[in-house]
Amino acid sequence: MTYPTLNERLKGSAGYQLWESTLAEQCGAFHPEPPLNEGIESFEGTIMPAQMTIPGYAGAKIGTNCPHIHRDIKDIKRDGHDFFYLVHQVAGNSTMVHCENQSTLNPGDLVLLDSSRPSDFYFSGMSEQISLVIPRHRIEVKGKGQKLKLNNKINATSRTGVVAGLITHQFFERSDEDKELEALMDALISLIRPSVASSENAPLSYSAKVQQTYFEKALHYIDARLANFELNPDMIAGELGTSKRTLQRIFAQQGLSIGRYILDRRLDRCASEFESETDIQKISAVAFAWGFNDVSHFSRAFKTRFGVSPRCFRSKGNPHGEH
Structure with a gap:
């Protein structure tokens, strides 16, 4: 054009x-x-x-x-x-x-x-x-x-x-x-x-402190299990001893959705691996390693978040491209 x-x-x-x-x-x-x-x-x-x-x-x-x-x-x-x-x-x-x-x-x-x-x-x-x-x-x-x-x-x-x-x-x-x-x-x-x-430095109420504790525990649990493609809100809520609805409300108060947070964290981990890896792996292998079980879905989500395909993102630091 x-x-x-x-x-x-x-x-x-x-x-x-x-x-x-x-x-x-x-x-x-x-x-x-x-x-x-x-x-x-x-x-x-x-x-x-x-x-x-x-x-x-x-x-x-x-x-x-x-x-x-x-x-x-x-x-x-x-x-x-x-x-x-x-x-x-x-x-x-x-x-x-x-x-x-x-x-x-x-x-x-x-x-x-x-x-x-x-x-x-x-x-x-x-x-x-x-x-x-x-x-x-x-x-x-x-x-x-x-x-x-x-x-x-x-x-x-x-x-x-x-x-x-x-x-x-x-x-x-x-x-x-x-x-x-x-x-x-x-x-x-x-x-x-x-x-x-x-x-936001205002003092938290007791209820807000409890919700903040649940939120931080949920983040820790998610990060520790990103590689598990079965990770979902029900699993997280069960581990924390609360309901799925309560967990969704806690995330919503932070301006987040649970599903979107998990997706973004997985994509960030993949991007970090593309930037720092020394032994070049196939893009699909990196995706599977971080909980994706559909390479097409991964590629679309990656491009939406980072503006370029996984191949282009990685080739920026790897002139030899895909192997």
Whole structure:
């Protein structure tokens, strides 16, 4: 596909179709609504894909006069993407409605959004944004008592906002140095993480302490038995001496589902093994070793979580590929 450049202003229905398809390819499925006054023929927009060669990452610099762009449950299910968007407002203003929060972005502001949750973008006149796609595992907060603050504005005038904004523009400059781009992305993620992670330090009630104890025991039990493909919520609840419903409620209070947590932990272990292994094993052998009994399901789940296939992920550190 031949992509437009940022200087190429796309107009009318033909321009809208190219703009929308490029947006979908780079950032996932969205529903842009053309200006209401003259419909699709009054559309104007610009879009330029990021110069990303890092597996799992993507993005675009997007300009549009569309007043409303949204992503709903059907879009999420259709494209199957599971990552975070880091949105940097470059010009104009926008209002984000996401995760029951609303934020208004002025030029230079940034915000983190979750692709697996619905989003509504509202614009007034022409607006330009940078949207970077970042694999979920790079952003997720692992610390105890911490949760992500989604749709929480990083102000343009803050030190983090100033530096993060400068870095986002670097992904649209041509570079043949993969290591340089990867270092920039590592720096950007490290920079924004304190701004998107919240610590919950309020004293816990007795009931909350009991639930936290159950939760930590469940995590320990799961990690110790990831290789067992029969591991399931009933087994975990039985070991902890509680009901499956209670266990599901405890995980839900942490913003997790048991099945999803087990899947993600298995995928993380496989990815870690692909990165550190010295004796190259078949991808199927690694999958089976960590509790998967269906290689096709494993491959689809791995690509959803990390943005690339297991083969591509591993070949990054193994130039000889599959054996």
